[in-house]
Amino acid sequence: MTTSKGGGQGPLEGAVVAVAGAGGPAGRAALLRLAEAGAVVVAADADPARLAEAVDAARYAHGGATVTGDTVDLLDLDATRAWADRTEKEFGRIDGLVHLVGGWRGSATFAETDLADWDLLEKLLIRTVQHTSLAFQGPLERAGDGRFLLISAAGASKPTAGNAAYAAAKAAAEAWTLALGDAFRKAGGEDGPKAAAAILIVKALVNDQMRAERPNAKFAGFTDVKDLAEAITGVWERPAREMNGQRLWLTPEP
DSSP: OOOOSSTTOOTTTTOEEEEETTTSHHHHHHHHHHHHTTOEEEEEESOHHHHHHHHHHHHHHSTTOOEEEEEOOTTOHHHHHHHHHHHHHHHSOOOEEEEOOOOOOOOSSSTTOOHHHHHHHIIIIIIHHHHHHHHHHHHHHHHSSOEEEEEEEGGGTSOOGGGHHHHHHHHHHHHHHHHHHHHHHHHHGGGOOSSEEEEEEESOEEOHHHHHHOTTOOOTTOEEHHHHHHHHHHGGGSOHHHHTTOEEESSOOO
C-alpha cells in the first residue's frame, strides 16, 4: 500500500477501504475520516437512502476524495462476493474491510429472552461477518497490508442476563474474526501475516444526535463514533504481524 504522511497527502493515500454497514452513525463517521485520510472509500449498506446520505456527506466534506456506494445484501454470500470482486477489479486492490453492521435486541431478564431476537442478531452480527470475511480474505491478502476490522462490544466478554442473545452473537463474530486472523497467519508462513484481522471493542457507541436527544444523559464509558473512526484509521499504522488476531479495547476491559 502506498501511503504518505506529507506533501498534503493523508496517511491512507492510495489505500482502498470497503465499509460494510456504512449508512449508520458509525459508518458515516468512518467514511468521513477515511476520506480525510486520503483513502478511496467503497461503502455498502442494505438501505439505499441512508447509504446515499452517508456517501454524499463524505464527498461534500472532502471534495477531492473518491467515495462510492453500493447497495449490497450482505446476507447473500454471492452478492457479497460480487461486491468484493467488483471493487478489486475497479480499483485494483482492497486494503481494508471495516465491518460496521450492527443491531441490538435485549430483555429485562434472562428468563424473558425472546429467541426471535437471536434469529435476527445471528443474521446481522454473525452471518454478515461470515460473508464479508469469506469474500474479502483473498483481496486483503493480495493487497499486501490488508486489514479486516470487526467492531465488537465489551458485553461479548462479560455477558449480562438481559443481553444473552446479543453477547453470544458478538462473541461468535469475534471467534470467526480470530479464525480469519489465523488463516492470515498461516498464509504468511515464516515471514508473518501479510494481512491482519483485528477487533475494536467498545462498550457502546454515542453520536451527536443521541446527545441532542438526551441532553442529561452521561453515556458513561461510551465511545464517540468520531473516536471509533479515528481508531479505525490508525489500525494501518502498525504492522500486520502486530495487529493480527488482536482485540483493541476502546473502553476499559470488564
